[in-house]
Structures are given as structure tokens and as C-alpha cells.
Amino acid sequence: MNQKFLSLLLLIAIFISLFACQKEKEHEKKEVKEREQAGCVLNFKPNDVFRLVPDKTIILQESSTVNQNNCFLDVVAKGLDHVSEISFDLISDPAYVTYRDYKSGILFEETRTPVYEVSLEGGKKGRLKIKIFFESGSGEISGSGKIVNLCFEPLKDGQVDFTLEKGKLLDLEKKDVAGVTWIGGILYVAR
Numbered sequence: 807m808n809q810k811f812l813s814l815l816l817l818i819a820i821f822i823s824l825f826a827c828q829k830e831k832e833h834e835k836k837e838v839k840e841r842e843q844a845g846c847v848l849n850f851k852p853n854d855v856f857r858l859v860p861d862k863t864i865i866l867q868e869s870s871t872v873n874q875n876n877c878f879l880d881v882v883a884k885g886l887d888h889v890s891e892i893s894f895d896l897i898s899d900p901a902y903v904t905y906r907d908y909k910s911g912i913l914f915e916e917t918r919t920p921v922y923e924v925s926l927e928g929g930k931k932g933r934l935k936i937k938i939f940f941e942s943g944s945g946e947i948s949g950s951g952k953i954v955n956l957c958f959e960p961l962k963d964g965q966v967d968f969t970l971e972k973g974k975l976l977d978l979e980k981k982d983v984a985g986v987t988w989i990g991g992i993l994y995v996a997r
Contacts, residue, residue, distance in 0.1 A: 846877035861885025900931035913951035
């Protein structure tokens with residue numbers, strides 16, 4: 807009797823788990839479909855998910871901002887400690903997307919008002935230079951969160967690699983923060 811009862815409980819648990827997984831997959835399919843209709847889908851390798859990456863990681867993520875005419879990417883930090891400045895280049899193929907605008911994130915905004923310098927490098931349309939710091943040089947952040955939201959206009963269908971280069975984090979003494987991981991992504995444009 808006890809063995810049959812345990813088997814029945816195990817069977818019920820399996821059905822509940824399968825049902826929950828199916829619901830999650832349906833929700834993910836709906837989100838992907840909505841993003842595809844918006845014209846852009848950002849994909850990553852399975853281990854390049856925010857919850858799976860180690861601390862001291864800067865990673866590109868899909869933005870919750872949706873617009874039919876533009877693609878939005880969030881640059882997100884995980885597990886930073888005593889950072890006063892961040893700078894990096896975001897590289898993409900200018901034949902497929904062009905940079906339009908940015909919105910401030912929340913991580914640097916939590917302690918003081920930071921300065922955002924976001925611009926295309928010289929005449930290089932595919933190299934976006936980003937620097938965020940505190941003007942007085944006395945502010946710092948710790949923790950996880952969105953650093954900046956970036957808006958791109960899709961120009962033609964295809965696959966665009968986004969890479970993060972020349973990444974640098976500085977502490978209050980303007981010394982490099984070591985051991986930082988930088989993870990880009992692949993954008994699929996379907997206009």
C-alpha cells in the first residue's frame with residue numbers, strides 16, 4: 807500500500823512538473839513571437855543568461871522596451887563592487903543596424919547623478935563608445951542592475967554580432983577592477 811501511494815505521488819509530481827514546463831515554454835514562445843513582430847530578436851548561448859553568469863560580469867540582454875521601428879538592448883552588470891566608472895566599446899555591423907539613442911540605466915543612478923558619454927567613434931558607424939562616471943569623482947556603485955539601454959534602428963534583415971571591447975571598470979582610486987567578464991550577443995533582424 808505504501809509503495810503504491812508513493813508511486814502515485816511521484817506520478818502526480820511528474821505531471822505537475824511537465825505542466826509547469828509546458829506553461830513556461832508557451833510563455834517564452836509568446837515573448838519571442840512578440841519580439842519577432844517588433845523586428846528584432848537578441849539571442850545568446852545558453853550559459854550567457856544573467857542568472858547563470860558569475861559576479862563581475864557585464865552582459866547584453868534583451869530590453870523590455872518594444873518598438874516596431876527600433877531594436878533595444880540593455881547593458882547589465884552583475885555583482886559589481888565599489889565601481890566609480892565604466893567604459894567600453896559596443897561593436898556591430900553598420901550595414902544592419904545604426905545607433906539612435908540611449909536611456910540611462912538604474913545601477914549608476916542609485917547613489918548620485920552620473921555622467922553618460924555615449925557616441926559613435928569618429929566616422930566609425932559600427933563602434934559605439936560608452937562611458938559612465940560620477941562627475942565629482944566621489945561616487946561609486948555596488949550590486950547588479952541595468953547600466954544603460956541602447957536603441958538601434960534596423961537597416962536590413964540578417965544576423966548582427968554585438969561585441970563588447972576595451973571594457974574597463976575603475977574603482978574610487980581610478981584603479982582597474984580585475985577579473986571582469988564581458989559578454990555580447992547576436993541580434994537577428996527581421997524587418
